[in-house]
Amino acid sequence: MKALVYVTLKKTVLDPQGATIARALQGMGHPEIASVRQGKFFEIEIEGMDAAQARPMLERIAEDVLSNPVIEEFRVELLQD
Amino acid sequence: MSEVTPEIVAAHSITPDEYQRIVSILGREPNLTELGIFSVMWSEHCSYKSSRVHLKKLPTRGRYVVQGPGENAGIVTLGHDAEGHEWVIAFKIESHNHPSFIEPFQGAATGVGGILRDIFTMGARPIAVMDALRFGPLDDPDAGARNRRILDGVVHGIAHYGNCFGVPTVGGETMFEPSYSGNPLVNVFALGIARRDKIFYGRACGVGNPVIYAGAKTGRDGIHGATMASGEFTEESKQKRPNVQVGDPFMEKLLLEACLEAMETGAVAGIQDMGAAGLTCSTCEMGSRAGTGIEIDLMHVPQRETGMTPYEIMLSESQERMLLVAHQGREQEVLDVFRKWGLDARIVGHVTGDGMMRVKNHGEVVAEIPARPLADEAPLYNRPYTKPLREAPMEAPAFASADLTADLFTLAAAQDLCDKRWIWEQYDFMVRTNTVLGPGADAAVLRIKETGTMIAMALDGNGRYCYLDPRQGARLLVAECARNLACVGAEPVGATNNLNFGNPERPGIMGQIVEAIEGIAEACTFFEAPITGGNVSLYNETLGEAVFPTPVIGLVGTMPLIEPPGIGFRASGRALYLIGGIGEAGETRMGGTQYAKQVLRTLWGLPPEIDFEAEKRVQAAVREMARSGAVESAHDVSDGGLGWCLAECAFPHEVGARVELDSSLRPELLLFHEGPSRVVVSTANPALVEEIAARHGAPALRIGETGAGELVVSNRGAELLRVSVRELKQRWSAALEQWLHAGQEIHA
Numbered sequence: 001m002k003a004l005v006y007v008t009l010k011k012t013v014l015d016p017q018g019a020t021i022a023r024a025l026q027g028m029g030h031p032e033i034a035s036v037r038q039g040k041f042f043e044i045e046i047e048g049m050d051a052a053q054a055r056p057m058l059e060r061i062a063e064d065v066l067s068n069p070v071i072e073e074f075r076v077e078l079l080q081d
Numbered sequence: 082m083s084e085v086t087p088e089i090v091a092a093h094s095i096t097p098d099e100y101q102r103i104v105s106i107l108g109r110e111p112n113l114t115e116l117g118i119f120s121v122m123w124s125e126h127c128s129y130k131s132s133r134v135h136l137k138k139l140p141t142r143g144r145y146v147v148q149g150p151g152e153n154a155g156i157v158t159l160g161h162d163a164e165g166h167e168w169v170i171a172f173k174i175e176s177h178n179h180p181s182f183i184e185p186f187q188g189a190a191t192g193v194g195g196i197l198r199d200i201f202t203m204g205a206r207p208i209a210v211m212d213a214l215r216f217g218p219l220d221d222p223d224a225g226a227r228n229r230r231i232l233d234g235v236v237h238g239i240a241h242y243g244n245c246f247g248v249p250t251v252g253g254e255t256m257f258e259p260s261y262s263g264n265p266l267v268n269v270f271a272l273g274i275a276r277r278d279k280i281f282y283g284r285a286c287g288v289g290n291p292v293i294y295a296g297a298k299t300g301r302d303g304i305h306g307a308t309m310a311s312g313e314f315t316e317e318s319k320q321k322r323p324n325v326q327v328g329d330p331f332m333e334k335l336l337l338e339a340c341l342e343a344m345e346t347g348a349v350a351g352i353q354d355m356g357a358a359g360l361t362c363s364t365c366e367m368g369s370r371a372g373t374g375i376e377i378d379l380m381h382v383p384q385r386e387t388g389m390t391p392y393e394i395m396l397s398e399s400q401e402r403m404l405l406v407a408h409q410g411r412e413q414e415v416l417d418v419f420r421k422w423g424l425d426a427r428i429v430g431h432v433t434g435d436g437m438m439r440v441k442n443h444g445e446v447v448a449e450i451p452a453r454p455l456a457d458e459a460p461l462y463n464r465p466y467t468k469p470l471r472e473a474p475m476e477a478p479a480f481a482s483a484d485l486t487a488d489l490f491t492l493a494a495a496q497d498l499c500d501k502r503w504i505w506e507q508y509d510f511m512v513r514t515n516t517v518l519g520p521g522a523d524a525a526v527l528r529i530k531e532t533g534t535m536i537a538m539a540l541d542g543n544g545r546y547c548y549l550d551p552r553q554g555a556r557l558l559v560a561e562c563a564r565n566l567a568c569v570g571a572e573p574v575g576a577t578n579n580l581n582f583g584n585p586e587r588p589g590i591m592g593q594i595v596e597a598i599e600g601i602a603e604a605c606t607f608f609e610a611p612i613t614g615g616n617v618s619l620y621n622e623t624l625g626e627a628v629f630p631t632p633v634i635g636l637v638g639t640m641p642l643i644e645p646p647g648i649g650f651r652a653s654g655r656a657l658y659l660i661g662g663i664g665e666a667g668e669t670r671m672g673g674t675q676y677a678k679q680v681l682r683t684l685w686g687l688p689p690e691i692d693f694e695a696e697k698r699v700q701a702a703v704r705e706m707a708r709s710g711a712v713e714s715a716h717d718v719s720d721g722g723l724g725w726c727l728a729e730c731a732f733p734h735e736v737g738a739r740v741e742l743d744s745s746l747r748p749e750l751l752l753f754h755e756g757p758s759r760v761v762v763s764t765a766n767p768a769l770v771e772e773i774a775a776r777h778g779a780p781a782l783r784i785g786e787t788g789a790g791e792l793v794v795s796n797r798g799a800e801l802l803r804v805s806v807r808e809l810k811q812r813w814s815a816a817l818e819q820w821l822h823a824g825q826e827i828h829a
Binding site: 009011012013014015016019020023068070071 | 184297301302327328385399423
């Protein structure tokens with residue numbers, strides 16, 4: 001089973017990197033780009049565990065390790081084989 | 082607009098009395114936006130309502146002072162350039178303690194950003210930063226892992242912001258005590274220079290002048306950060322977390338260049354950064370200082386998010402923003418400069434003559450408050466105080482050292498005294514290439530090309546001394562700062578202070594505050610180092626446990642262009658002198674020392690005594706020795722006493738010393754007492770050192786000479802210490818990383 005974890009800055013938190021990307025895109029001839037927010041993406045392979053067990057574990061990992069809960073939020077997706 | 086209920090008032094940390102005051106100022110009930118505005122302006126953080134009564138005792142005038150407290154930063158004079166223009170130094174210290182606990186990296190980073198804006202909003206280019214940091218012990222069985230994480234985040238945050246912005250972090254100090262476990266202290270001391278005729282003030286002058294918003298867009302960052310910074314932490318604080326703002330140092334660098342360039346055009350009448358309490362604070366303070374009013378319409382404020390309410394826009398603490406007042410008819414010049422640097426800049430309103438801070442949203446008035454009462458008539462509390470809180474015993478325990486060399490190794494590995502290279506090597510301390518003495522020196526020294534002179538900066542605090550006796554502790558640390566300046570050849574011209582304490586509503590804590598301020602006032606008056614500004618951080622408590630009272634003093638000095646002595650012995654065979662002599666010490670006065678803390682692991686008694694007159698003579702002598710090149714090294718005796726001072730002198734070039742003392746003090750006291758007014762110097766010209774000392778009336782005790790790779794200390798023929806400098810240095814250099822990695826085996 002494969003898990004996808006998306007970590008992004010909370011909506012209310014400034015994203016200097018995303019803003020820089022947006023400015024770069026606008027400067028490269030894409031005036032239609034209004035804003036960009038960037039984040040992190042994790043692909044995690046899991047063995048010997050079903051989705052019901054995996055999800056709470058992944059959410060704990062995402063909260064403790066993969067994200068900084070003070071300024072970031074995350075979303076976990078599970079892909080069955 | 083939603084109705085203001087007593088619950089909402091309480092949630093804004095406004096007391097019923099304060100609410101009545103608001104009603105009488107307005108002549109009516111406030112709406113929610115107005116309540117929010119009052120709550121941030123009247124928070125402890127912005128109004129100093131508990132400390133102001135006592136802050137008035139500080140000396141603020143002196144022959145070098147150009148601008149005292151009340152502006153964004155204090156200003157002292159520096160000197161003249163080749164063309165006859167006078168240059169000045171703008172400097173200030175500010176805390177970012179609470180945000181650094183909640184989110185160490187961003188909290189510390191935005192702390193650096195905030196104080197840099199305070200400097201360049203005066204028209205000065207920031208040229209140096211120092212930091213005073215306090216954390217809980219890294220090996221604490223319960224809080225150790227969190228303390229290590231906070232230290233790591235804070236140091237990275239300071240490095241990130243300072244390095245990206247391009248200002249050198251030239252020094253600082255890092256100390257550890259259990260009381261900082263739940264309340265780390267992050268105090269940032271920044272300094273910049275400007276031509277005196279190009280200083281700008283945060284004043285909204287000239288009725289009809291346009292008000293310009295410049296810099297980053299406004300988001301929902303740090304809403305109510307200022308009130309958060311004035312409330313104790315409880316378990317509920319976790320819910321306050323989204324308040325933390327994220328900084329963008331590259332944006333700040335653009336803002337710096339744009340502001341300085343806009344000022345050059347001559348089209349700017351006044352300017353103030355938006356720090357704590359954001360747009361609210363900058364509008365009402367600028368109006369209040371100039372005796373004018375400001376009217377703005379929030380529809381013109383650049384916004385990062387949609388659907389923001391007036392309340393949110395006014396209270397947002399988004400970083401990297403400035404408010405400017407332009408001369409009428411010249412606003413386009415200002416806007417063009419900001420556009421050139423790729424920054425948002427919009428006209429959001431204008432200066433009025435009615436003294437009101439009037440906020441509209443799409444033409445509709447959403448807040449209307451007299452600016453002066455809002456900015457300057459916050460309630461002042463002369464809070465009741467008692468004897469300063471302390472629980473340490475006065476009596477010394479019985480103690481005796483079996484092995485003084487082993488004690489020295491204990492000090493070398495101690496968190497307070499060990500090599501802080503791991504911290505400062507993450508900072509760019511050479512950028513701008515003016516750093517003559519950087520981290521590890523008694524005082525940082527910067528070359529100033531404009532005036533052909535030098536600036537020295539010293540930063541000190543000592544929570545243990547101040548816990549035992551806040552007044553005496555404060556007096557000692559001002560004296561130490563001045564002594565640090567003397568060691569590099571500089572003379573004090575001004576000072577800034579950061580007062581970090583617990584909850585002022587507790588009389589014992591208020592007693593600490595009052596005593597410490599009075600101690601600072603006495604010492605700053607004596608050493609002619611007027612306080613030109615600073616910061617007060619109260620409510621540094623978690624679950625009822627307050628931090629040790631920790632006033633931090635930053636002293637600025639000036640000096641001619643010289644090659645200042647460093648702390649390290651440079652060569653063998655040089656004569657060693659202890660300027661100031663052995664000093665006096667008793668068991669009671671040993672209780673606050675590093676020896677008591679690291680070797681005996683306890684705290685008692687009182688901090689050392691100090692004779693200001695004797696201190697001044699020592700400083701005058703050492704200053705002249707440093708300036709005249711009479712000494713090759715100079716290092717003051719402070720934390721860890723004479724024994725540790727000699728070790729620190731030996732480390733840089735791995736040059737040892739043979740020291741023979743003649744004292745009736747018992748060995749533990751002789752080596753480790755922390756009596757002030759003492760400086761160890763090494764010299765190739767003993768006659769000159771003795772002549773200078775004699776002329777200033779300072780004792781110059783010849784204690785031995787430098788040599789080889791061993792540090793050997795004896796007293797009246799009995800050997801007390803014999804240690805290989807290299808071995809001791811290895812212990813000292815390796816210690817911090819060992820403490821930082823202490824927890825890893827457990828997780829592995």
